[in-house]
Amino acid sequence: MTGRPTARGPTGAFADPRVRGALGVGVLFLAVQLLALAAAPRLAGSGVSYGDGGDALVPLVLGLAVGTVLSLAVVRYGASRRLVRGVMLVSLGAAQWFALSAFLGPVAGAVAAAAGTLLAWRVPRPAVRNAVAVVGVAGGAALFGASLDPVYAAGALVLAAGYDAYAVYGSGHMLDMADASADLRVPSMFVVPTDDGYDDAATTVTGEGRPAATLLGAGDALFPAMLTASVAVASRWAVFVPGDFVDTGLPFVGEFHVAVLGPLVGSLVGLAALQTFVHRRGGVHAGLPFVNGGALLGWLLVTLG
Template identity: 90%
Template sequence: MRGALGVGALFLAVQLLALAAAPRLADAGVSYGAGGDALVPLVLGLALGTALSLAVVRYGASRRLVRGVMLLSLGAAQWFALSAFLGAVGGAVAAAAGTALAWRVPRPAVRNAVAVVGVAGGAALFGASLAPAYVAVALVLAAAYDAYAVYGSGHMLDMADASADLRVPSMFVVPTDDGYDDETATVTGGGRPAATLLGAGDALFPAMLTASVGVASRWELYAPAPFVATGLPVVGEFHLAVLGPLVGSLVGLAALQAFVHRRRGVHAGLPFVNGGALAGWLLAAAAAL
């Protein structure tokens, strides 16, 4: 229960921070362009992360080099989230401090805090760049790939172990045993799990949809667009349409935790959380219609 609640709190923190940052980035013109242009850097970034992780596990690549590249990428993602509130310079200083902490103090609490900011920054950037319909396509494709990578090729297990070995904040780690040792922990080892884990991507994709709907719902005040629940009330700057993917993804996360509790091991999380986010988004749109 402690692990499930902890992961749920971190998951929600990513969603809320991305939702707050994305409209600010959109207003400042920080995006990957219009239409579906942002799908290209999204795919390239995920492919690079996969290649780096597998290079360590399967080909013995330099752990220090790979860890450095991953932390630099994480620093850039943090900057997107932090600059939305602190400005470009303040955000850069805070992101550098967070990256340095992740490098020097690889404890679960520090890694989780840095991961929340970094994942939210990535979700905010893509949420500000992509309309909800494009994000929905990305969620469907990512869920299918995640299922294949876990249950088909199995290389997602190698990536998870690489993340644990590199001690990079690419997953959320909530210890469930007082004797949890982050230095020797592995993901696929036998025995009772010492921690509840959630991949960063499992939080990234649903937060992208929530952030995208949040940005689009503000635009909806002036220009209608499809699949945004314009008939729902406005709270502050946002339509309650954002509750669709946000609550739906939380329901999906709860279903994932229940499934993992029944069947121990590593499982594909995106089919659950992405499916919940998409269902919530469509239900919100249908409610408005």
């Protein structure tokens, strides 16, 4: 697809690269939600979690802090890119393992996660890195969703949205982190090309001023998916989970709980609002206030309604 319509190219709304980019990001965002939704009950059912209640808030905050420090160390202090890239790739592999082991088992999941990490490192194509990022982000969301009660997960979303707004509009260090991610070429964001020949995550516009790619930070997909997964585990709704975890008692059957739709649909509405805002205003904006706000509103409407 190209940034301008051709005789055989996209027509109508799809000729607009902004529309194609928004739709592509939406598909990846939804894929994270659905994979986390399927994996979290399986992890909880097999006892893979950071504990009960709010115990997982500590490793969640520590993980985000370490990621921030590593990214800023590269941009502001010239830290070894090879070392930081290695740490981030190991973290990515671990996150993938949580998602893949839920379906393949620990050994096969580890092999698949290692293969995905190797691909992300050696194949610099957006499609490959997006696929690896979907699995990794979903794995992190599933793990924390299996560990946190919905109230604690909701609290984490509120704090993360506030931090994101400050980091973008206040200190500005979120922009440095985005630059570090592009420089390290580690799939810590989703990149949907909207211009032919796009192959550089650091380039967001073409030489003619057209959008070259639509970007979405991994955290913008992780946090709302975490709440969705947490609600699924708390309501004991499951997809392909052994029967002892499911209310029906039947093997590989789960009861559908409408509560799961609250944060899922709400976050999609928030993502649509974010894309509309970005395309009208331009520039870089904090995504978590939109997607987390939508997820929280949807969760509250279903929970209190």
